Amino acid sequence: MAGAVAPLARRARASQSAGPRAIRSEPAVVRWLVIGVSLAFLGIFLVLPLVTVFVQAFSRGVMPYLDALTDPDAVAAIRLTLLVAAISVALNLAFGLVAAWSIAKFEFPGKSVLITLIDLPFSVSPVISGLVFVLLFGAQGFFGAWLQAHDIRIIFALPGIVLATLLVTFPFVARELIPLMQEQGTQEEEAAVSLGASGLQTFFRVTLPNVKWALLYGVLLCNARAMGEFGAVAVVSGHIRGETNTMPLHIEILYNEYQFMAAFAVASLLALLALVTLIAKVVLERFVEAER
């Protein structure tokens, strides 16, 4: 214990005597070691895998890469992924706005429960998020018999995939908006209404413009997650080729069939999405900075 305390005390004394500069006057070796470790970590765990994806994808040249992407099953997977993302982002945009609005602007019983519930998808394993829908709508599930009697397919079909994606991506928009809306309070809305604005005018002219960047940011993250979700979708999709396979599922199947190059080709699209998201995020943050 004493041994651990001593260096700290010595450093404190040193900084007192030599002024504020002393605190940064670590030996060069230590400085480079610390920077080196973090750079190496970043390289091994982030950059290297990303590079590998693209290297593997183009390992046999451009034509096989394009062939892998234009394979009918791959096209179906890409199309399904885009469709699922479009639906779930649109719905979560609406849900997130409404939830954030009600939490930030009104007092009501059960508010803290709602705030906790919004975070639930973050803390629950995606597999469970998928499984609950199987338990609810699957053949042996709660509503299974009724759904079968009415010939409605949810599990192993588009509705199930959308539901699972919705659940997993629900927090993104709401989480971005709640703290911002809470911080902004209700005064601007009150001002707008006192100036004669209707509820809709207040929303579209005051509330929405005030949160537009946060909203866009939330949508961006929500979209990235919706396209990349694997666990929850894997449970409900049923892996029907050309029908209920999203891109992540398609990649897994290709990989399991030892079609590494094709798997990485499709994966490169997802990686590209990640990069685009990252760049868009940086650009957005610049905008927000500039507006302050």
Added chain:
Amino acid sequence: MKIEIRNVTKTFGDFAALDGVNLDVKSGELVALLGPSGSGKTTLLRIIAGLEWPEQGRVMFDGVDALSRSVRERHVGFVFQHYALFRHMSVFENIAFGLRVRPRARRLPEAEIRERVEKLLDLVQLRWLSDRYPSQLSGGQRQRIALARALAIEPRVLLLDEPFGALDAKVRKGLRRWLRNLHEELPVTSVFVTHDQEEALEVADRVVVMDRGRIEQIGAPADVHDRPQTAFVHEFIGESVVVPITVEGQKVHLLGRPLNLDSQGTADGAARLFVRPYEISVVPPAGAALTGVVKRVHGLGAARRVEVLLCGPDTLVEIDTPRSQSLEVGDTIGLKPQRYRIFADAP
């Protein structure tokens, strides 16, 4: 426009924010709601605006019930404590907002909106800021823009919540005078909330003193200052020397010793004697109503501030004496109230 408030009551949970409030505001008048925080003044203002609803009572604008109408329909100009300017709109668009959200049938053509906004910018003397955003303005500028925005809809009533609360002392003084002048130029019925007595007394035609959800006194600034009707008003407005006393059979006693003071018809029991620091004179201690020891003498200018520890009840009071009177720390002196008020303690 005339505002009548009748028996308005509002509670937040167990807390009575307003408790049977009655108030009349005459047309064209500038009224201050003055009180400490939690006195209900802001709640009353928000009820007049329609941002809050009372549980009981009536609010009437020119004899017409206002409570059945929403804030949108009441046509009031509200200036918020922290201005609540629309942060993503330029100063120009902030002021134009009320004109742009009108229903299409009543909306002015763009040229007229422009003209109106520019006139208002001239009124608040900030035309050169028209393209700026709220975050680029100083507190005083924001306040004036908020006022211009509220005036743009030609409100029947102007309501201001702590209009100068967030400004520094110097800007505050200037804006105070400016608001007073503006009201003379544009005599719209106005109510403003403040916790600063100096502000209320200087700006308002009439002052409404509030405490714990009730109105303590309504009157002209000189009235509430010189003729306070309750112990709270005497203590809250201006400075007071306060001495606890008892009244027995119309006689005033200090710790059992009779004082040669008029009980002013106060009921028997515990009471307090209130004197303004400048309405008490120093006399020889022998035979004086109150005696005490000088503890500290300070202050520059015409009057000198003297701290006196009263004998009898150990109470430290501060009085003002003319410079001509020689007083030393440690002197025992007598004190004679020139004008005073006695209020019975609340049971």
